Amino acid sequence: MAAVDRTQRREEASRRWAAVRDGLHEFYVGPYRQTMLRERRDEDDLFMIAVLGEALGVPDPAAYYSAELLPAVWQDFHAWHRRIGIPDSPLDHIACC
Template identity: 85%
Template structure:
């Protein structure tokens, strides 16, 4: 039954998951990207969780090289 209900919408769910992940990365990396972030103190502890996905994220959103000076992933 799961495949019956979810199957036709698989692409939509995947796209929405990527949008959520992009928003999460911007929230966590906002202070480093120069965006004023009142929750920077709380999101700083999440940085180790997003380092593994950072390269794929900035390539997916169209930034060819790392936007952060202190992170050289490319």
Template identity: 65%
Template sequence: MTSRWASLRAGLEEFYAGPYRRTFARARREEDDLFRMVVLAEALGVPDPAAYYTAELVPALYEDFHTWHLRMGMDRSPLEHVGCC
């Protein structure tokens, strides 16, 4: 009985969310880009009153930094202490 409910749930989720999967992925990527910009604002030269609180999040963003700055249209890394290119 549980497997029937699970398969029904999976089918309904695919029916309702399937056509919007690309839209959801784009919205998530845009939110991630905005979050990355807020966290890296002080390093990019934009005054940030919350820099003290976001400084500890910077190491978590280094992993995808290269793809982010290429997606934003920057050929080289805008940060002098991050040499990813």
């Protein structure tokens, strides 16, 4: 009987500590969530421009190496060009719209 009571108290204490931990995480991380998402989006945009630079007409001395990354960006290409304000695909050989 005492072992069951101890187990229940441990579980209750564990749940309370988890709630405190989650609350503190939200308190400290919450205000910066939008900033971090915006920075990640900006980094993704820069990466997309670096990979697609040659196709967009920007001379790229590392085009041979960035061509290997093209399959990684194809699925996000449509959302990217719409987000930066280009209504139709800027590439002649890719018609995603």
